[in-house]
């Protein structure tokens with residue numbers, strides 16, 4: 696069968712169209728796959744943004760709720776220090792996260808972690824500031840807040856400690872003192888303060904043995920947490936954002 700020039704041209708044009716359509720379909724398929732990948736990656740990032748640290752444009756804070764697991768800390772017949780520390784820490788964490796800070800905790804449940812490990816965990820998290828939350832106890836009379844900062848005195852930890860003390864006094868707690876070192880020595884350190892290499896402090900948020908302090912602690916849990924978080928944020932701004 697002989698084809699005319701016009702027929703040959705028609706066949707060639709049809710063939711070209713077919714090839715063009717095939718290429719177009721392939722391009723469309725590739726585009727759909729690419730968009731699907733972008734969508735999946737975006738969803739994964741958004742869902743895990745806190746763990747990944749995305750969108751947390753400000754600093755990193757390490758919160759250490761004292762004691763845990765087999766170590767109850769101080770206790771009375773009705774309460775364990777480890778539970779108080781954790782409850783407050785979780786509230787502080789929530790507040791800081793809402794303010795776009797990345798927050799790491801030494802524990803977020805009733806787990807035992809050694810005191811040495813806690814400061815090292817803060818280093819590993821590259822935290823800008825660290826706080827360790829505790830509650831005090833005495834067999835006699837005693838109430839109020841005590842803050843311990845590392846020895847030898849470092850100015851940055853002192854700013855953090857003073858800011859937190861001021862914040863808690865505003866919430867109604869008695870001001871005891873911001874002290875360098877430990878209860879027994881100005882030259883020694885609690886492990887949390889000695890192993891961490893960022894400004895840090897250990898806070899005794901009232902006495903677990905004092906009913907008035909417990910009432911302040913329980914009734915104003917969210918406000919106390921907010922006060923501590925705001926003191927941390929103020930300190931962060933002062934130390935790391937002042938020149939911005």
Ligand SMILES: [Zn+2]
Nearest residue numbers: 761768829830
């Ligand atoms: Zn303690």
